[in-house]
Amino acid sequence: MTEERLTSQARVETARPDRYGRQLVKHLSRREGGEWDNDIHAGWVVIAGVRASVVAEDTDLLLTLEGSSEAIGHLELVVGSxxxxxxxxxxxxVQWNRSNGTPGTRQTGD
Incomplete structure (x- = not known):
């Protein structure tokens, strides 16, 4: 049986996407690696063996995860929280939207 692979994305509106992108990548890259590129305002981290991308746009921070259907909820929670x-x-x-249409998780700073 083949394990279902999903993509989950969150577009987070913020006036400071570059700052938050850098901070997130720096913090999460401590365990399994990651890198932020100041020139292109984007980076990546590895969490539980899965690569997550982080892209700072003008007024949004775009987060993208790809992983198994079993792992995606945990990955959303780690990155989003x-x-x-x-x-x-x-x-x-942080509101996640999954490629298969199932509800993604939601994280707030409350």
Whole structure:
């Protein structure tokens, strides 16, 4: 039996996407690796063997995860809860949307 692979994305509205992207990548890359590129305002981290991408756009931070259907909820929680906590003063909300249409998780800094 083949394990279902999913993509999950969250587009987080913020006035400081570059700052939060850098902070998230720096923090999460401590265990399994990651890198932030200041020139392209994007980076990646590895969490539980899965690569997550982080892209700072003009007014949003785009997060993308790809993983097994069993792991995706945990990955959403790890990445989203860190970002929501970092951005609690700015009221950041991380709402994940999965490629198979199942509901993603939601994290807030509350």
């Amino acid at each position: 860190h970002l929501a906590r970092f951005g609690s003063r700015d009221g950041l909300v």
